[in-house]
Amino acid sequence: MDEEPHAFENLVAKAQRSGDADSLRIGSAGSERSCSSEASAIAAGKELSESPQSSRPQSLGIYVLEPLILILLFAYNFSSTVLKNKVIYQSCTAGLGYPDSVCQLLGTKNATNETMKIEELVQPYAAKVTLAMRLVECFIPAFCGLFAGSWADHFGRKPLLMCSFLGYGLQYLISSAIDYCAMHTQGLVSPWWYVLSIVPLSCMGSSVTYSVAAVCFIADVSDGRARSYRMIAYELAIYVGLLLGSLGSGYAYEATDAYIVFSISSVCVFTALFLMALLLPESLAVGNRTLSTSSTGTSVLSMLKSLWKTCSKPREHQNRFMLTTIMAVLLLTAFVSDGSNAVFYKFMRIKFHWTVKEFTEYETVGILVPAVAGSGGVFFIWSLRKCTKSAVLWLALVSLMSHCASSLMKGFAWESWQIYVAIGLGVFKSLVNPMCRSMITNLLPADERGKVFALLGVLQALSPLLSSTLYVAIYTQTLNTEPGIFNVFSAFLFGIGIILLGYVALSNIQLLSHMYSLLNISARFGTKSREIRCSMSQFLNDR
Structure with a gap:
């Protein structure tokens, strides 16, 4: 069998089938062959019962998901920085009443000492508008996210994806109309109107619905061997979309208008x-969908009970503990990302006086380096798999360390070039999300993934309520002293994530050591314990 990265990983650390064959050899050769055949039958039956792709032929349409996500993220990042800039500009004109000629100089190389002082007054006002937009984007999607998993398991993945895409399209359409009016009134359109553009997106679930549906789609159409690759491809599609959007945004804004x-x-x-x-195509077969026995089966109360029951029920082999800890790590990374994004553009303007074009060029490099080097990191860590025993888990740990180092460099940067050094230190930061998602999908059966990812999506959607408020408060309080201190706080939170994943790694090693000991003990009973040994071997293979 040809070895590939993660080829033998199904959960957190899957036992090797070639290099460690001697350590797993128990009983006679005939017993080994019988055990192997029984384990294969069990695995085959499990795959047939859980994987829709095993019961029907797959079409090439299943590979369309990643390009569509790429287009969505391109559109998002193409407008993201421009939207932040327009909020600052209209906060200056309509919000605080400064002349259009003065406000046009904000965030440009033509800024004077007077305009710099004005920007220090404008930024707290713009931060409040941005915070309001984030809060609207949190409340409604969080409520919708409570049912996203149940809807995905009941109606399929495709309807949720389409709803989310429709919401993003409407947001940019409304933002375009608002800015068109502002352009013809010398900016005298309140920036609070941009909050209105978030409402249709929020009502359709925002990123909660598309992320839940996309991850469940990938889990439906790929097995344990290919799932890590699809998760990485999904994450790379996000990074490439963000990269292309950031690359073209500054040039398009300079050549045209917002x-x-x-x-x-x-x-x-x-x-x-x-x-x-x-x-x-729809990835969830009709036979695998959650069916209701009555008209109230999809009611609010029913969905809430189903969501809580699925996420809190006991699981064997410490799976519930691992599931909870990995979800906590993902929540920490989302918390830092949401909070930092709320103030980072403002930080770069006030600290280094960057224009929109300079910031989008930085974003381009900041996306390209982790996307390219992160994919190479998969093969680097895999080359050490005989030492690490768990490439997926160690990739996640290395990624968090990379995040931590990058945040520290941003926090203590005094020159513009040091911000680019932070990009180099964050070279592996793109890997934590796909690796953690891969571990979660391998811990869960197909009919529970939607609910668990829905809960995770809800918590991630609610995190900006706290993170954006906290980061904006830290930023505004340190604006006149050291505005980059929020980056040090980010590094501290990433350090907590490293400790949590390290505890998962330690627990996994202890559990595997215990199972190896049981295998050695069962070997003393010979062929009479064949069933016990087969189940243990299968367990080790699933780890």
Whole structure:
């Protein structure tokens, strides 16, 4: 059998089938062959019962998901920095009443000492508008996310994906109309109108619905061997989409205007929505869907009970502990990402006086390096798999360390080039999400993934309520002294994540050592304990 990265990993650390064969050899050769055949039959039966792709032929349409996610993230990042810039500009004109000629100089190389002082007054006002947008984007999607998993398990994955894409398309369409009006009134349109553009997106679940549906789709169409690759491909699609959006945003904004940028994002999302309706198949077979026995089976109370029962029920082999800890790590990374994104652009403007183009160029490099080097890191860590025993878990740990080092460098940076050094230190930061998601999907059966990822999505959607508020408070309080201190706080939170994953690694090693001991003890009983040895061997293979 050809070895590949993660080829023998199914959960956290899967026993090797070649290099460690001697340590797992128990009983006679005939017993080994019988055990192997029985274990294979068990695994085959499990795959047939859980994987829809095993009961029906797959179409090439299952590979359309990643390009569609790429288009969505391109549209998002194409408009993201421009939207932040327009909020600051309209906070200056309509919010605080400064002349248009003065506010046009904010965030440019033509800024004077007077405009720099004005920006120090404008930024706290703009931060409140941005915070309000984040809060609206949290409350409603969090409520929708409570049912996203149940809806995905009941109606399928594709409807949720289409709803989310439609919401993003409407957001950029409304933002385009708002900026068009502002352009013809010298900026005298309140920046609070941008909060309105978030409402349709929030009502359709925002990133909660598409992330839950996308991860469940990948879990449906791939088995344990290929799932890590699809998760990495999904994460790389996100990074490439963000990269392309950031690369073109600054140039498009300089050549045209903000309403053109928003219009391009809207057209891209609606095009992706059309392609999704046309090409993407439904991944969840009808026979694997959660069926209701009555008309109230999909009611609010029923869905809440089902969600809580699925996420809190006891699981064997410390799986519930591992599941909870890995989810906590993902929540920490989302908490830091949401909080940092709320203030980082403002930090770069006030600290280094970067323009929109300079910031988008930095974003381009910041996305490209982790995307390329992160994929190479998979093969680097895999080359050490005989030492680590668990490439997926160690990739996640290395990624968190990379996050921590990058945040520290940003926090103590005094020159612009040091921000680019932080990109180099964060070279592996793109790997923590796909690795943790891969571990979660391998811990769960197919009919429970939607609910668990829905709970995770809800918690991640609610995290900006605290993270954005906290980071904005830290930033505004340290604006006149050391505005980059929030980066040090981010490094501290990543350090907590490293400790949590380290505890999972330690627990996994102890559990595997215990199971190896049981295997050695069972070997003394010979062929009479064949069933026990077969079940243990299968357990080790699943780890």
